[in-house]
Amino acid sequence: MATSPYTGKILRVDLSTGKATETPTEAYADRFLGGRGIAAKIYWDEVPAAVKALDPENRLIFAMGPLGCYPVIGASRWVVCGKSPALNPEHFCYSNFGGHWGAELKFAGYDALVVHGKASRPVYLFIHDGKTEIRDASALWGKGAMDAREALKAEMGSSVKVVATGPAGENQVALATILADNDASGSGGLGAVMGSKNLKAIVVRGAKKSFPIADSQRYREFLDTFRVLRKGNPMSIQGLKEGPNTKKDPCYGCIGSCSRRVYRAENGQSGKFMCQASLFYQARADKFYGKPTEVPFFATKLCDQYGVDTNTLDVMLLWLWRCFQAGIITEETTGIPLSKPGSLEFIESLVKTVALRQGFGEVLAGGTFKAAAQLGPKAQEQLTDYFTLSAQRADYEPRVYIANALLLAMEPRMPIQQMHEITLLVGRWLKWVHKEPGAFVSNDLIRDVARKFWGSELAADFSTYEGKALCALKVQDRQNVKESLVLCDWLWPITDVEFADDHVGDPAIESKVFSIVTGKEVDEAGLNKFGERIFNLQRAIMAREGHRGREADTVTPAWFTTPLKYHPVQHECLVPGKDGAVVCRKGEVLDKQKFEGIKDEYYALRGWDVATGLQTKAKLAELGMGDVAEVLQKEELLA
Ligand code: SF4
Incomplete structure (x- = not known):
């Protein structure tokens, strides 16, 4: 018997008019499944090539997939798509998130959320019980993404799920991320799109708690097989190792056999710390301090708070270092302690400079390629083989993997x-x-x-x-x-x-x-x-x-x-x-x-x-x- 794994509805919010409407998911699902597929089709239909990433007409599309909210199988990830200011030229872009926010959106009754237009003042959305409220976010504007999220949860109850952007998003910086519950963060510059719409956060609260399964008996048998297939999950090799200061923090509906963990630092600060984001500052910090420290954790949390993407910041950092070594920039001209890469002081200064567009941050805010173009040919010569064309670190590049x-x-x-x-x-x-x-x-x-x-x-x-x-x-x-x-x-x-x-x-x-x-x-x-x-x-x-x-x-x-x-x-x-x-x-x-x-x-x-x-x-x-x-x-x- 065919059973629908969809809620059947896509929510659309026009921030310019303040109107929320719904359209049926079935207009997209038959051909494009869900998640990135449905988001791409909405984008194709609604974002003409001439629309710029930071124009109100750009769409920010949050989408779950048909297998989202089903237990154990790790299928409750979600995507955000839209035109990105981080790409040169600007292009359609996508970002993939974990945590619990996507599942909550589906439990609140929606397979996807399409945001367009621009609010006349800072706002946040509250989606619950079939209603969508556009609320004033003046008190949240300027706050870090984690602080804004926690302020909303303190006010509305810990069960709500929140996605927010930090100061980098508000300031429409090309490296801006979106941050959700459980410190799930997404790159691709889409935080800047959120900021361009004066949208600080989206809060969701779902009432539903499960979706039908066509063949429950077969699903139970499948889960027995799946658990064996993923036992000793070979993916658990990355990132933070288990230890006394960590605890598991799996995404919704997941067997949780990866290294997704929360770390608690000695000063009491805690947060997700895994994979690329946990590693981006580690080698530099280890070198600077001559031993492992908690600085890489603080560097990652700074990026989460200010809403700055660790991957693109990583390559920007390398390019800045090369420019500094070549005498193209100085500590005086940038206001950044460039002679101390790896230190907490350096990363704090860089993240704030970029996110707040302070001084030299205005040059850096468009991303590394644009910054190099502004500084001239000598700075461009420092861009060599460690970049992809999307200004990301050349992990797994084709000279190794054809x-x-x-x-x-x-x-x-x-x-x-x-x-x-x-x-x-x-x-x-x-x-x-x-x-x-x-x-x-x-x-x-x-x-x-x-x-x-x-x-x-x-x-x-x-x-x-x-x-x-x-x-x-x-x-x-x-x-x-x-x-x-x-x-x-x-x-x-x-x-x-x-x-x-x-x-x-x-x-x-x-x-x-x-x-x-x-x-x-x-x-x-x-x-x-x-x-x-x-x-x-x-x-x-x-x-x-x-x-x-x-x-x-x-x-x-x-x-x-x-x-x-x-x-x-x-x-x-x-x-x-x-x-x-x-x-x-x-x-x-x-x-x-x-x-x-x-x-x-x-x-x-x-x-x-x-x-x-x-x-x-x-x-x-x-x-x-x-x-x-x-x-x-x-x-x-x-x-
Ligand atoms: S807990 Fe780990 S394996 Fe499970 S969905 Fe999240 S990131 Fe994936």
């Missing part, structure tokens, strides 16, 4: 979840190479995963360009499904399993759980077709916004010419090669000719025009997107 060149080239921002599917498996393989106890991801297992998940065993040889086009396509389709359902990156896909005889995962698991919950039987290929459609929709959005085919599909120019010396995440730069060889990628560049070759192959596999990389009418029609093709055709954006 397939990632295609993943990066096709996206408006660094597609970390797509890259993780490949790189985290290699991380576990490295443990096997180093003979760490319990390591099980062998060369044979990499080949099995490549065959089942990435289209062919050719993808298991990381030293060649063969099989990488098909690998990238498979990863993109699956990950677009994942971010639309919305499944957590730390649990999905299940490529390898510690507690199974052959250790091989199953690429059909997502379709199985979707079928069990909804009662609509769909197989792996059927579900991935949604991913292909959503990816093609994003491609259409990007074409409309200026990312037009082959020439735009590129990566950081320095990667084609500068031999790899260092990789920020995988210092050894080791990958699996042919017939079990262990290959070191140090000294490699991304071969431009071969990169163009895999683009040819990729476009052909996608059913796009090989010469131009533009989408075709036939492909879009096959995906049931004739309406999208029509728009592209009118704008001469089809092959």
Whole structure:
């Protein structure tokens, strides 16, 4: 029996008029699933290319997926989409969050929330009991995102869930984040969009507590299997280790086997501390103080409070250091203690300068590329090979992982979840190479995963360009499904399993759980077709916004010419090669000719025009997107 996993409603709030309306989810769900898929379709329909990121007409779209609010499976993540001022040129962008806010929105009766317009004064939204109130936020304006959240919870009760932006968002800084309950934060510059709308926070309180499952018996059996599949979750390797000052803080509806924990510092301050955000200042602080300290924790919380993205700040910091060393900037001209990177004083000064646009902060507020352009050619020369084109840190870059060149080239921002599917498996393989106890991801297992998940065993040889086009396509389709359902990156896909005889995962698991919950039987290929459609929709959005085919599909120019010396995440730069060889990628560049070759192959596999990389009418029609093709055709954006 088919059962709907949706609330059936999307809430729309126009801050200019103060009106809240509802539209049916079913207008989007059949083709675009939920989460990022539905958000992309709303964006396509409502944000013309000429709209600027900070214009009132831009949309800020908060969306849950159809599997959100179901227990155990880690599917209550949520996304925020909109045009981002952090991208150059401005583009559609997305951000993925954990915690509990998304589940609460669904329990409050909405699959998604679309905010547009601009309030005439600072406001916050309160969504509860089928009502939407627009309330005065003057007393919250200027407060840190965490302080604003806690003030609202103190006033309205601890059960409400809050998403807020900090001073960086209010000041429309390109590095501005959005911060939710449980310190779930989202990058991509969308905090600035929130600030541009004079929207400080969104408070939700849900009444509903569960959603129907088409086959409850099968779901219970599935959970037994799922718990085994994710037991000893290999994703728990990142970030903060367990310790006396930490406690688990899983997102809603999750088995919670990752390292998502709250840390309590000696001064009593506590907060989420995991993964990239917990690591971004660690090496510098350790070097400055000569020993591990709590400074990396305070640095992360400062960023959360002021609403500054740790990833883009990380690369800005490196660029500032290089400019300082080269004598282009000084402590006097910037007001930042540039000679003390790693110190608490330095990070406090930098975060406040950027978030509050104080002095030199006005130069930094548009992001690193714009700041470099303002300072001139010498400052631009300091931008070398450690950036992506979206000004993010070049984690998992393609001189080490060739397939990632295609993943990066096709996206408006660094597609970390797509890259993780490949790189985290290699991380576990490295443990096997180093003979760490319990390591099980062998060369044979990499080949099995490549065959089942990435289209062919050719993808298991990381030293060649063969099989990488098909690998990238498979990863993109699956990950677009994942971010639309919305499944957590730390649990999905299940490529390898510690507690199974052959250790091989199953690429059909997502379709199985979707079928069990909804009662609509769909197989792996059927579900991935949604991913292909959503990816093609994003491609259409990007074409409309200026990312037009082959020439735009590129990566950081320095990667084609500068031999790899260092990789920020995988210092050894080791990958699996042919017939079990262990290959070191140090000294490699991304071969431009071969990169163009895999683009040819990729476009052909996608059913796009090989010469131009533009989408075709036939492909879009096959995906049931004739309406999208029509728009592209009118704008001469089809092959
Ligand atoms: S695995 Fe961790 S990050 Fe993912 S949903 Fe669960 S608790 Fe959240």
